[in-house]
Amino acid sequence: MNAPTENLTIGAFARTAGVNVETIRFYQRRGILRQPAKPYGGIRRYGAADVARLRFVKSAQYLGFNLDEIGDLLRLEDGTHCREASVLAELKLRSVREKLAGLARMETALSGLVKACHARKGNVSCPLIASLFRDARREVSMSRRRA
Numbered sequence: 001m002n003a004p005t006e007n008l009t010i011g012a013f014a015r016t017a018g019v020n021v022e023t024i025r026f027y028q029r030r031g032i033l034r035q036p037a038k039p040y041g042g043i044r045r046y047g048a049a050d051v052a053r054l055r056f057v058k059s060a061q062y063l064g065f066n067l068d069e070i071g072d073l074l075r076l077e078d079g080t081h082c083r084e085a086s087v088l089a090e091l092k093l094r095s096v097r098e099k100l101a102g103l104a105r106m107e108t109a110l111s112g113l114v115k116a117c118h119a120r121k122g123n124v125s126c127p128l129i130a131s132l133f134r135d136a137r138r139e140v141s142m143s144r145r146r147a
Contacts (some may be wrong), residue, residue: 005048013046017054024054030067032057032074064092 005016014021027033033053036044053074060070069088076085116127 005051008046008051009043010046013050013054016051017058019054019058027054027057027067030071032067032071064096 008016010021010024014024017024024033028035033050036046036050038044056074056077057070060073065073065088069092072088073085113128113131120127
């Protein structure tokens with residue numbers, strides 16, 4: 001008897017992996033997933049290896065890898081290229097840390113603006129709105145200088 005993840009149609013494959021059929025087709029067009037041969041008059045079938053590969057893709061996406069990077073990781077899938085995989089992970093980690101630093105700056109700016117809004121007394125301009133307009137005018141001025 002077949003294992004539950006053997007001989008799956010694309011719909012069953014999608015359900016098993018927790019994605020929709022269009023996601024599978026998209027990954028196939030990108031070369032991330034294989035497209036099984038279609039038997040004459042038959043239906044393409046997927047197996048446990050396909051499910052495992054798709055789950056690998058989803059796990060890598062969870063860690064922030066894009067499809068090009070995932071393709072690079074998949075080329076190392078035999079497991080003997082730890083050094084190369086480590087380099088890719090270090091690059092991703094650096095990118096994540098840069099994003100976190102940017103988010104921390106955003107948090108600081110927003111926190112200050114929220115405090116300024118709460119401290120506002122009387123019928124005066126909202127500090128948040130005023131700051132956004134000030135920044136927008138600064139951007140317009142900078143772009144005119146560059147042009």
